[in-house]
Each structure stands twice: as structure tokens, then as C-alpha cells.
Amino acid sequence: MAQTYHAKNIYNLLLEGFTEPELRRFCFYEPNFRSVYEQLPTVAGKTDVADAIVQFATSHDLVKLVLDWAKENNPSRYNGNQPYFVEVSPTQDEQKYFASSDDNAWGRHAVEDTVSRPKARGKGAEYYTYRVRVASLTQVQVEKRNDQNELLNEPDGKFQYKKYRAKIQPLVAAARTGKLVGKQVRELGEALFNSLFDGKLSQDFVGLYNQVVHDEKKLLRIELDIDEQTLPEVAALPWEFLCVPKSANLGTLWLGAEPNLIFSRRRRQWFLPHRLQLGAGEKLRIGLAIASPNDLGPVVYQTVLADLEKLIQEQGQRFELLPVVQEATPKELDRLLAKQPHIFHFIGHGQFNQLALVKPTKSALWTNADDFADLLNRHRPGVVLLQACEGGTLSDEQAFVGVASQVVAQNVPVVVAMQYKVSNGTASLFARHFYERLAEGLPIDAAAQEARREIALQTNMYNSREFATPVLFMRAPDGYLFEQSAKPPVPILDTPLLPAENLRRV
Structure with a gap:
């Protein structure tokens, strides 16, 4: 008799007990599964993520770690899906299952090995x-x-x-x-x-x-x-x-x-925001506004827009791009915010304490930080991203009235601003990776950190100002802002009992 893993129950536990972002967060925070997280395609669905976790856990003797995490974070589902270990005499066909099955081929090739065996984590943050x-x-x-x-x-x-x-x-x-x-x-x-x-x-x-x-x-x-x-x-x-x-x-x-x-x-004095509840299957709505008055230089935004549209095409199940505001007058911004975007992305000209909106005559309407922040009284997005020349910079004389600080003082949970003028390529790179990490369930500050690192890796490493350009002002104490209801359980095929000693894939 050998101790075996009950694969069907482990899969059901992950699929029915957790959302895809929760499973991705587990991989991100658990050091022994970090390689799984890094190799997960952004288009991978929950079944792919669960499959990768189980494949990696069984091939590295980490099943107990996964089960301990699941028990801590969803005890009722954990109890309902037992047993996870049974004593059986495995058949020859069952021993060969993982070596021959192509049903989960992606999970088989998605991860590398060579990690150490961990100690189970107790309760608390990561x-x-x-x-x-x-x-x-x-x-x-x-x-x-x-x-x-x-x-x-x-x-x-x-x-x-x-x-x-x-x-x-x-x-x-x-x-x-x-x-x-x-x-x-x-x-x-x-x-x-x-x-x-x-x-x-x-x-x-x-x-x-x-x-x-x-x-x-x-x-x-x-x-x-x-x-x-x-x-x-x-x-x-x-x-x-x-x-x-x-x-x-x-x-x-x-x-x-x-x-x-x-x-x-993050200022100690800022009020803590409530987490924004997303319904089951609700997408993160992105509102993009472009302000390019005809009496200022052109705002070259096409690269950013194309990248966002590509993101929507690839991850339409996670994101929705609201109709783009091409001429950001106060009235048009008000209409956009009335659609309640979770993320508000502004591209335009800026100078200290002012952003250039557009008048009905299409000339520049220089708007101070107070008035710009007032526009957010219509709807306070979870994240505001300011892509403007001086959007993230504070002058020596009147720092508090800098646009980014004033917006976050308007009870907006998170404001990301560029403290230097950036190329559209850098801005697109940051925005895309930042949004993708948010959709995967990472804390906002972790998503920004990963996106800054991505800038370094894909531009000039640490030999220029590019990687340090995005500034994050955050109210959320643990970085978690969006919370999504669990999706309905995903049915899966019955899986045979798998002997622990025969689960390593070669």
C-alpha cells in the first residue's frame, strides 16, 4: 500500500475554492512557486493556473504546502473536498497517467524545477x-x-x-x-x-x-x-x-x-480606502483621456492607445476599454468618469500644479490641481495614472499643490504619476505591465514595482532615469484594492488516483 494524492479533489479544491487572481497571488508570494508565476502566460485561465500549481507541487513534493495554504484561506472548501491523501494499491495505468496524458500538456512544460522544500507558512501576511x-x-x-x-x-x-x-x-x-x-x-x-x-x-x-x-x-x-x-x-x-x-x-x-x-x-495621515468590490466576471474598466490642445505641441499617444487595445484583445475577459476621450474638455472628462472607470489614464501636457485640458475652442485650458481633483467628485476611480510632463513632480516652494499629491488627497486610493517626461514607449511599457499585474491579483504597489523593473529590463537597465520615472502615491495599507467575487465552479473531468512516488514528470 502506498500513500497517494487524490488528484481530482486537489484540482476541485483550487478551481472551486479560489479565483484566478488568488491562485496567481499564491504563486507570486510563495517563494517555492515563484518560478511558476514568472512563467504563467498572461492569457492563462484559472484551469491553466491550477494545473500548473498541481503539476509543480506533485513533481516537487510540495502538495502539503498547497493544501496548508488552501486550508488557511478557505477552510470550508478545504473540508468539503477531502480526502486528499488515500492509501491504495495503484494500478499500472494510474502510475503511467501523468507520464502519458496530454490533457494538461501546458502545465507539464510550464515550469522549471530546482527549488528547495519549504516550511509551511502560518497565518499572516507574506x-x-x-x-x-x-x-x-x-x-x-x-x-x-x-x-x-x-x-x-x-x-x-x-x-x-x-x-x-x-x-x-x-x-x-x-x-x-x-x-x-x-x-x-x-x-x-x-x-x-x-x-x-x-x-x-x-x-x-x-x-x-x-x-x-x-x-x-x-x-x-x-x-x-x-x-x-x-x-x-x-x-x-x-x-x-x-x-x-x-x-x-x-x-x-x-x-x-x-x-x-x-x-x-504613503502618508500616515491619509484615510484608508475601502476595497473596491468587483462582481463575478466583472472586468476592470479603463478610461483613457487625451488632452492635445491645438496651441501646444502635439501629444503623441498612438503607441499607448495601440498597446491598450492590444491588451484588451489579449485579455478581454479581464479588461474593458471605455470609449476614448480624444479631446479632454472638462465636460467630456465628466462624462467619462460618469461611466465609473476603475482606472483613469490621462495623457497630456503638464506643468507645475497644472494640467492642460481642452477648451471648446480646442485651445489649452490650464487647470490647477484643485480643479482637476474636483472633476473626480463625479466618480473616484481606484487608480489614476497621470502621464504628463510634470504630473508627478512637486516644486520646492509649493509641494503640496502638485497634481499627483492633490489627486491622492481627494481620497483617490492610488495615483501613479510620471515625474519626468517619458517616451510613449516607456509609458506604454509601464502601463501594460502595471495593468496586467493588477488583473492577476497582485497588490498595487507590487504591480508598480514589477512594472518599474520591466522598464529597466527592456530599456537601458539602470543607466538612465527611465526606471525611476513612475511615482506611486498609495493609500491602501497592504496594496490590495480590487476584490472580486469568486466565479462559479469550473467543472473538470474525473482524474484517477495518482501515487505520490510516481508523480514526478520527466
Whole structure:
């Protein structure tokens, strides 16, 4: 007699007990299944994802890990689908099933092996949180929380911006003009890191990073909290360039793009948003608005629009692109927002504290941050993406009235803004990967982190400002904003009992 896995019940547990985004999130957060997540096609449906999980789990002796996760997150379904292990004398045909079946061919070839056997996770989040608050021009306060959201300690340190200001400012100026290249990018990142983390805090951060990422195989969420009213110059700095110095012996570590970190800007004082409930099968609606007044330079948006349309073609079951507003007058924006898009994507001209909308005469209507934010009283999208020249930048004198900060202060849960003028290729690359990761169920800040990394991988790596251009302002405490009701159970064919010792695929 041998112990076997009851394949039918395991498949039913995953298919009936969890949505596709939930299964993808499991693969993303569970280190031993990260290779599965990275190789899942974006067009893969729930049955494909469940199949990949089961195939990988059975071939790497990880079934218990999957079952422990399912039991923790859906105990009623877990109990209803038992048994998962039985004692049988397998037939020869059953032993050969996985070696010969083509019914799940994609799952057989979707993943690689060579991962270590894990310990089952207990309850709690899959990440630690390292909140960094610049309290004044001289002090930094840190709040560290574990994966149970329990406060670990609250170390503090000296804010050393004055010490590094003379080095930082010329590099920031070069970034604004697009002349920051090569080793200067890392010089800026390290100078920003040293200004934020003195010797004591740097050692504290490195220690926690090693514990969380290397020892516990979890993610580390970094939240930067800067008061724009009292520290406008500091808030305006491009913190997305943050890079751990070589002296820390961590190798190359860019905080805004490292896949084991999640970096965002989040103020402690912001009200926490409610999660947006999506009905079963409800798609994420994207509202795209383009403002190209005839008395300003042309707004070249065709690449972004073509990429969004391609996204809709490939993932029509997840996204809906609302009719595009080609001339973004206040009235047309109001009509678009009345259709309640989950994501509002604006492309146009911008300057400090102003975005250029379009008058009925088609000339520019410069709209300040307050008035632009007021348009969102019609409907507050879950995510606002501002693709404008200065959309994500705050001036030294009046930081709080920067468009992005003002929009997020309007109780919009998430605002993504470009702090530099970007090419349409970079903007399209970010938007596409950001939206795709959201549809897969990733937290918003994790989706932005993955999209920034994608920019680095597909452009100039870390030798230009491109990867650090997207700035994320976020209210959601854990990054989860959209919550979808479970879809009806998907029927599957009966699957034979599979002996554990014969499940490894070759």
C-alpha cells in the first residue's frame, strides 16, 4: 500500500475554492512557486493556473504546502473536498497517467524545477513592512512590522540631506534634463540612500532585508512618508532612485525595482480606502483621456492607445476599454468618469500644479490641481495614472499643490504619476505591465514595482532615469484594492488516483 494524492479533489479544491487572481497571488508570494508565476502566460485561465500549481507541487513534493495554504484561506472548501491523501494499491495505468496524458500538456512544460522544500507558512501576511518617515530636516523615524502586522520596534536616525545636498542637487538637475546617465544614476541613488539612512539605520535595514528576503523568503514592503507641506524640497526628490551603497555588501539593490522589495510613497495621515468590490466576471474598466490642445505641441499617444487595445484583445475577459476621450474638455472628462472607470489614464501636457485640458475652442485650458481633483467628485476611480510632463513632480516652494499629491488627497486610493517626461514607449511599457499585474491579483504597489523593473529590463537597465520615472502615491495599507467575487465552479473531468512516488514528470 502506498500513500497517494487524490488528484481530482486537489484540482476541485483550487478551481472551486479560489479565483484566478488568488491562485496567481499564491504563486507570486510563495517563494517555492515563484518560478511558476514568472512563467504563467498572461492569457492563462484559472484551469491553466491550477494545473500548473498541481503539476509543480506533485513533481516537487510540495502538495502539503498547497493544501496548508488552501486550508488557511478557505477552510470550508478545504473540508468539503477531502480526502486528499488515500492509501491504495495503484494500478499500472494510474502510475503511467501523468507520464502519458496530454490533457494538461501546458502545465507539464510550464515550469522549471530546482527549488528547495519549504516550511509551511502560518497565518499572516507574506511581507514585512519598513515604514520610513522623515520627521524633520534632522530626524528620520522608522516603524518596523512583521508578517503578523505586529510592531517590532521603532528605530530612528539622523536625516542627512543637508550633508549630501551639494552632491544630490546637480544629479537631480541632470535627471530632470535627461542627462543623468551611466554611473551617475547609481551615485544619485546611493546619495539619496545615505541621506535617508544614517549608519545605524542602514545597518538596521540591511539586517531586516537579509532576515526577511534571504532567511524567510518573504517580501519587504518599504513605505516612504514625507510631509509635503513642511518639507517640500525633500518631498520633491526622486526617491525612486534609492540604491543601497556597495559598502553595505548587498550587491546591487535598487529599492524601486528590486523584485523582493515593494516601494511606495504613503502618508500616515491619509484615510484608508475601502476595497473596491468587483462582481463575478466583472472586468476592470479603463478610461483613457487625451488632452492635445491645438496651441501646444502635439501629444503623441498612438503607441499607448495601440498597446491598450492590444491588451484588451489579449485579455478581454479581464479588461474593458471605455470609449476614448480624444479631446479632454472638462465636460467630456465628466462624462467619462460618469461611466465609473476603475482606472483613469490621462495623457497630456503638464506643468507645475497644472494640467492642460481642452477648451471648446480646442485651445489649452490650464487647470490647477484643485480643479482637476474636483472633476473626480463625479466618480473616484481606484487608480489614476497621470502621464504628463510634470504630473508627478512637486516644486520646492509649493509641494503640496502638485497634481499627483492633490489627486491622492481627494481620497483617490492610488495615483501613479510620471515625474519626468517619458517616451510613449516607456509609458506604454509601464502601463501594460502595471495593468496586467493588477488583473492577476497582485497588490498595487507590487504591480508598480514589477512594472518599474520591466522598464529597466527592456530599456537601458539602470543607466538612465527611465526606471525611476513612475511615482506611486498609495493609500491602501497592504496594496490590495480590487476584490472580486469568486466565479462559479469550473467543472473538470474525473482524474484517477495518482501515487505520490510516481508523480514526478520527466
